[in-house]
Amino acid sequence: MLKLxxxxxxxxxxxxxxxxxxxxxxxxxxxxxxxxxxGSNGAGKSTMMNMISGALMPDFGSVxxxxxxxxxxxxxxxxxxxxxxxxxxxxGTAPAMTIEENLAIAYSRNQKRGLRFGVDKKRRDFFxxxxxxxxxxxxxxxxxxxxxxxxGERQAxxxxxxTFTKPSILLLDEHTAALDPxxxxxxxxxxxxxxxxxxxxxxxxxxxxxxxLDLGNRLIMMDKGQIILEVSEDKKPGLTIPDLMTEFExxxxxxxxxDRALLG
Amino acid sequence: xxxxxxxxxxxxxxxxxxxGVYLTFRVLDFPDLTVDGSFVTGAATAAMMIVLGYxxxxxxxxxxxxxxxxxxxxxxxxxxxxxxxxxxxxxMMIALYSINLRIMGMTREGGAGVSxxxxxNTDTIFTMFQNFWGSLGIDDTISNMLREMGVESVPTTxxxxxxxLIITIIIKxxxxxxxxxxxxxxxxxxGDNKRMIRSFSANTDRLIILGLGLSNALVALAGALxxxxxxxxxxxxxxxxxxxxLASVIIGEAIFGTKTIVRTTFAVVAGAVIYRMxxxxxxxxxxxxxGDMKLITAFIVILALVVPQIIDKQKEKKRKAKRMAxxxxxxxxxxVEQGGNPLA
Ligand SMILES: Nc1ncnc2c1ncn2[C@@H]1O[C@H](COP(=O)(O)OP(=O)(O)OP(=O)(O)O)[C@@H](O)[C@H]1O
Ligand SMILES: [Mg+2]
Numbered sequence: 001m002l003k004l005x006x007x008x009x010x011x012x013x014x015x016x017x018x019x020x021x022x023x024x025x026x027x028x029x030x031x032x033x034x035x036x037x038x039g040s041n042g043a044g045k046s047t048m049m050n051m052i053s054g055a056l057m058p059d060f061g062s063v064x065x066x067x068x069x070x071x072x073x074x075x076x077x078x079x080x081x082x083x084x085x086x087x088x089x090x091x092g093t094a095p096a097m098t099i100e101e102n103l104a105i106a107y108s109r110n111q112k113r114g115l116r117f118g119v120d121k122k123r124r125d126f127f128x129x130x131x132x133x134x135x136x137x138x139x140x141x142x143x144x145x146x147x148x149x150x151x152g153e154r155q156a157x158x159x160x161x162x163t164f165t166k167p168s169i170l171l172l173d174e175h176t177a178a179l180d181p182x183x184x185x186x187x188x189x190x191x192x193x194x195x196x197x198x199x200x201x202x203x204x205x206x207x208x209x210x211x212x213l214d215l216g217n218r219l220i221m222m223d224k225g226q227i228i229l230e231v232s233e234d235k236k237p238g239l240t241i242p243d244l245m246t247e248f249e250x251x252x253x254x255x256x257x258x259d260r261a262l263l264g
Numbered sequence: 265x266x267x268x269x270x271x272x273x274x275x276x277x278x279x280x281x282x283x284g285v286y287l288t289f290r291v292l293d294f295p296d297l298t299v300d301g302s303f304v305t306g307a308a309t310a311a312m313m314i315v316l317g318y319x320x321x322x323x324x325x326x327x328x329x330x331x332x333x334x335x336x337x338x339x340x341x342x343x344x345x346x347x348x349x350x351x352x353x354x355x356m357m358i359a360l361y362s363i364n365l366r367i368m369g370m371t372r373e374g375g376a377g378v379s380x381x382x383x384x385n386t387d388t389i390f391t392m393f394q395n396f397w398g399s400l401g402i403d404d405t406i407s408n409m410l411r412e413m414g415v416e417s418v419p420t421t422x423x424x425x426x427x428x429l430i431i432t433i434i435i436k437x438x439x440x441x442x443x444x445x446x447x448x449x450x451x452x453x454x455g456d457n458k459r460m461i462r463s464f465s466a467n468t469d470r471l472i473i474l475g476l477g478l479s480n481a482l483v484a485l486a487g488a489l490x491x492x493x494x495x496x497x498x499x500x501x502x503x504x505x506x507x508x509x510l511a512s513v514i515i516g517e518a519i520f521g522t523k524t525i526v527r528t529t530f531a532v533v534a535g536a537v538i539y540r541m542x543x544x545x546x547x548x549x550x551x552x553x554x555g556d557m558k559l560i561t562a563f564i565v566i567l568a569l570v571v572p573q574i575i576d577k578q579k580e581k582k583r584k585a586k587r588m589a590x591x592x593x594x595x596x597x598x599x600v601e602q603g604g605n606p607l608a
Contacts, residue, residue, distance in 0.1 A: 053463070079465035092463070094456040097449070104446070105453050109464045113446035161464075 001201045002029040002169055007051055007061035009044075009225075021047040022058070023225035029169075034195055034202040036212040038244070039222035045205045048222070049173050052203070054078040066168050080110045083162035083200075085155070085175040092158030095147030099138060099157065102146050103127045106161035130164050134190060152183035156190055163194045170195065172204040176211070184208075188215065209241050223252065267544050269419045275540030276428040277489045278512065279533040280435055284482030285509030286532045291443065292475045293455035294342075297353030297506055299483050301360025302334045304502040306484025308367040311381040311497035315371045320389045324488045330367075331484020332477040334360060339473030364499055379499040388492035390424055397423035428489065435482065436529050442478075443525050451475045483509075504558045511561055512536035514568040539564070 009022040021044045029035060037045050050056040052063060054075035062071045065081050086092050093102050104118035104127075119127075124142065131139035134156045138149075146154060155175060163170060172191065176184035188211055195202050206212050212219055219236055221229035221244070228251050231239060281303060288296035306327040313323035334356060341352040365377035372378055397403070398421070407418040419425075442448045453461035454471045462468055483505070491497040516535020522528045546552055546560050 076462050076465050076467050079463050082463075084463045086459075091457070092460055094453040094460055096456045097452060101449055101452075105449050105461065105464050105466075108446050108450070113450050113466065115442075115445045115447060117444055118446045118449040119444070 001031045001033070001066065002027070002052065003064035004051070005062045005064070007048070007058045007063070009047055009051065009056065009058055020225050022051065025061070025227060027220070027227065029201055029203070031201055032199045033218055034216035035204070035218045035220060036216040037203060037205045037220050037222060038207070038209060038212045043222040044225040045222055046173055049171050049203065049205065052169065053082055053084055053171055081168040082171060083165070083167035083169070084171045085158045085162050085173070087174040087177050089151040089154040089158070089178055092161065093146045093154050096145060098143045098145055100124060100127055100142040102157065103130070103161060106165065109165045130160060133193070134160060152179050152186065155179060155187050159187065159190055159194060163198065163200060166198050166200065168201060170200045170202040172202065174205050174207060177207060191215070209244060213239055213241070221248065228252070266417050266419060268541060269425070271540040271544035272537055273425050273428055274490070274493065275537035276425065276432050277486055277493060278508065278540060279432050279536035280489070281483045281486035281505065282509045282512035282516075282532045282536040283435060283439055283529060284479040284486070285506065286513050286529070287439070287475060287479040287482070289510065289513065291452055291455050292472060294349050294472065294476065295353070296335070296338060296476055296479060297350060298334055298338045298356045298360070298476070298480055299506040299509060300502040300504070301357035301364065302331045302480040302483045303487040303505045304364045304497070304499060305330050305334055305360055305367065306487025307491035307497040307501055308364045308381070309484070310488035311383055311491045312367050312370050314383060314386050314388065314492070315381060320387055320392060320492060324389060324485065327484045327488035328481045331487070332481035334484070335476040335478070335480025336473050338480070339476040343469035343472055361499070368497060368499070381497045383492065383495040383497070388495070389489070390427060390492055393427045394421060394423050397421070397426070424493070431489070432533060436533055439529050440526050447474070504561060507561050507565055508539065511565045511568065512539045514565060515539055518568055518572060
């Protein structure tokens with residue numbers, strides 16, 4: 001489904017600020033895989049997501065989606081196969097437009113946009129039933145401007161918009177990090193429901209280790225631009241936070257930088 | 265009264281230009297300065313073709329296409345040439361100055377740079393309509409009615425205002441429809457959140473180019489109509505057009521609001537007419553001269569931009585004072601002012 005081959009990315013190459021953000025990343029996802037990604041700040045998690053979405057191009061290596069080499073495909077073309085939710089609740093929706101208009105934009109993701117009305121009767125019914133799955137009563141606020149929604153509501157809407165066209169790959173980059181705990185839990189629950197409903201192939205970055213253990217069938221840990229640990233489908237169910245900490249020490253020969261973020 | 269009637273007619277034509285400015289400044293969030301040039305391009309193209317004997321309708325259509333191309337080039341400069349939006353527009357505006365002289369030069373043999381083309385004894389869209397309208401005799405009926413009601417000076421015809429009204433209303437409805445189509449939604453989202461619309465597989469570069477093209481097509485249409493209305497095209501007629509467009513948008517939005525697209529496009533059209541009326545009144549003031557109009561326009565825009573801020577601040581102050589008063593009355597100690605919770 002998704003294949004990353006020897007991806008390398010260096011920022012500011014040849015300057016004193018040189019930074020190896022990704023160092024020979026190899027990753028394979030089978031259809032329906034749900035991989036959670038943990039790692040300290042600056043480990044390269046977001047950079048890896050940006051390589052997959054096409055927001056950044058690798059210096060070296062290739063990205064394959066559905067056996068198509070998309071390495072040189074611009075972001076907007078890859079978006080046909082990729083759904084994304086960003087960390088910033090403001091980033092995934094158009095605030096000056098209404099809920100139904102935002103959904104209409106998401107709806108046209110994998111079609112050619114034409115001169116048809118973005119929102120017609122049939123689509124509005126579909127949007128309404130889709131919104132009901134969020135249990136936020138948004139189905140009764142179709143013509144409200146998205147800028148009026150709370151961060152949690154916007155993130156739930158972003159999640160729906162990213163998933164309801166059933167993308168080949170779903171990328172979630174700390175999409176609950178900007179929310180308070182109860183709303184974060186709600187979005188986590190929704191993520192689980194929406195991903196499971198369509199069996200979406202998903203990559204989710206999180207700083208919350210518990211969340212990383214609870215969700216998904218696989219887990220990877222990144223550090224300094226490398227994938228240092230891969231937990232397979234059969235090992236993941238029994239895994240605990242202390243297990244992860246010991247693994248890290250074992251691999252890196254140093255204590256895990258137990259900053260706030262890592263323990264969530 | 266008569267002067268006011270003329271300014272309404274003109275205002276309705278300028279409303280088309282204002283809708284173009286609305287499309288770039290507000291919808292696309294792209295401050296496009298091409299307008300000063302593309303307005304003249306529209307006027308020059310239409311005037312040149314009419315003088316060369318083309319049907320005014322075809323001449324007007326050609327003007328629209330010329331404006332569309334000009335806007336697309338500004339879009340290309342910005343998206344492909346990575347030139348900042350303001351500079352892209354300014355570059356195109358300057359380039360169009362020379363091009364417009366050339367376009368008008370086509371009316372004369374060996375005339376490379378002609379800065380004025382009169383349309384004195386030629387057909388225009390308006391004379392064409394007048395031929396038909398005049399035969400209906402409606403003008404006399406209305407004028408007689410007005411005279412009976414005691415109105416002294418009556419316009420010679422109501423045909424012109426009717427044509428421009430029909431054209432502008434049609435364009436307003438097309439704009440309303442377009443901004444709700446899939447492409448229209450994508451253009452609006454491009455102005456609202458580029459990152460988001462890109463993640464939904466829209467080519468923002470192409471949408472910006474299209475938006476700028478459509479905007480300048482409208483501006484050029486307004487130019488072509490103004491040229492036929494005032495029976496000349498002049499290289500100077502576009503100076504300050506962008507500020508006039510902006511003034512119309514801001515005045516309209518301030519008075520009529522921006523709740524929905526349909527409402528906003530109406531506000532823009534009405535704003536353009538109101539602007540023309542203010543302009544006409546300002547000209548009546550003895551110590552003001554036509555040359556002062558640009559200064560007055562700039563002043564109107566500054567006012568329209570600053571006054572709402574002051575009003576908002578005043579309202580906020582009043583609200584706070586009221587809340588404090590209520591609190592004091594209830595003898596509840598005021599809690600520490602909290603930062604707005606973005607998730608609330
Ligand atoms: N556009 C850029 N230019 C220069 N350096 C960058 C750029 N983007 C990221 N980096 C650097 O690359 C490294 C990896 O960044 P990245 O954002 O991928 O980390 P991350 O794992 O997502 O961290 P966090 O948990 O803080 O989000 C960091 O050191 C960062 O400073
Ligand atoms: Mg990150």
